[in-house]
Amino acid sequence: VDERKQEQQWVAEPKHFDDGDMVKLIDVEAPLVYPQTELYKRTTAMIKVDDEHSYAVDFFRVKGGEDHHFSFHGAEGTVSTEGLNLVDQPTGTYAGPDVEYAQRVDDVSGSGYMGHGFHYLKNVERDSNPSSQFSVDWDVVDTWNALEEDEDIHLRLTMLGDVDEVALADGVPPQNKAGNPETLRYFIAHRTGTDLDSIFTSVIEPYKADRYIASSEAATVKADGEIVSGEGSDVRAVKVTLTNGRVDYIISAMNPDVLYTVDDKFTFKGLFGVY
Numbered sequence: 001v002d003e004r005k006q007e008q009q010w011v012a013e014p015k016h017f018d019d020g021d022m023v024k025l026i027d028v029e030a031p032l033v034y035p036q037t038e039l040y041k042r043t044t045a046m047i048k049v050d051d052e053h054s055y056a057v058d059f060f061r062v063k064g065g066e067d068h069h070f071s072f073h074g075a076e077g078t079v080s081t082e083g084l085n086l087v088d089q090p091t092g093t094y095a096g097p098d099v100e101y102a103q104r105v106d107d108v109s110g111s112g113y114m115g116h117g118f119h120y121l122k123n124v125e126r127d128s129n130p131s132s133q134f135s136v137d138w139d140v141v142d143t144w145n146a147l148e149e150d151e152d153i154h155l156r157l158t159m160l161g162d163v164d165e166v167a168l169a170d171g172v173p174p175q176n177k178a179g180n181p182e183t184l185r186y187f188i189a190h191r192t193g194t195d196l197d198s199i200f201t202s203v204i205e206p207y208k209a210d211r212y213i214a215s216s217e218a219a220t221v222k223a224d225g226e227i228v229s230g231e232g233s234d235v236r237a238v239k240v241t242l243t244n245g246r247v248d249y250i251i252s253a254m255n256p257d258v259l260y261t262v263d264d265k266f267t268f269k270g271l272f273g274v275y
Helices: none
Strands: 013-019 023-029 037-048 054-064 067-073 077-082 121-127 133-140 153-160 165-171 184-192 197-208 213-219 221-223 235-242 247-253 260-262 266-268 272-274
Touching: 023 272, 037 247, 037 272, 054 235, 067 197, 077 184, 133 213, 153 213, 197 213, 197 235, 221 235, 235 260, 247 260, 247 266
Parallel strands: none
Antiparallel strands: 013 023, 023 037, 037 054, 054 197, 067 184, 077 133, 121 165, 133 153, 153 197, 165 184, 213 235, 221 260, 235 247, 247 272, 260 266
């Protein structure tokens, strides 16, 4: 938030937890990490497809400040994208084309550093006008030789919703540990605005060889007949269509007293649901 490191908060506040057979849910709020935010909260569910496969849906809410960066990376491996038009930034780092790797430009050095750390992300590609739905896919390398034979393992993140910019960049893991990869490819989504209200919504699919999700898309949510999804962090619903023909709806809401209609198919009142 606002290109600053989080303040220390040793213990966050778990709001909801469920360890069901079909749906596993964790919902945690961290109100002390940024003084300018009135909401900093992550809600993640793992949803069972069959005995071998599950996927996650992740809702990351940030309300307050004027600048939000969401970062994510998979394991070692090459990265491909869908729905993005990435342009290479030939010089510099994610901190800017004139900022070289490890060149600190935004805060004091040493243990008191509270800046953004973007000067440690190099080999940058950017899409300054991304679509409202796109995917990033990591073709995972078996870095630690955990598998008996080579397997085609992937991790795919599909983000749903408007962001101002998307970038890919290389981060360097600690090189004092033998065997660590030289780099990991990061994905960063960026939003700006006054008193910004974000809900970064992602479908995260680990798969081997063949995908089991046919499509992911944002579902329309209405209250009193008016569309309310896509307007800040109050409510968001996702439609996931599986290759086996099953269709899942996942809805996350801040106000459990409002009756919502999802895709004009069913009504929902509560904090979290999977249909």
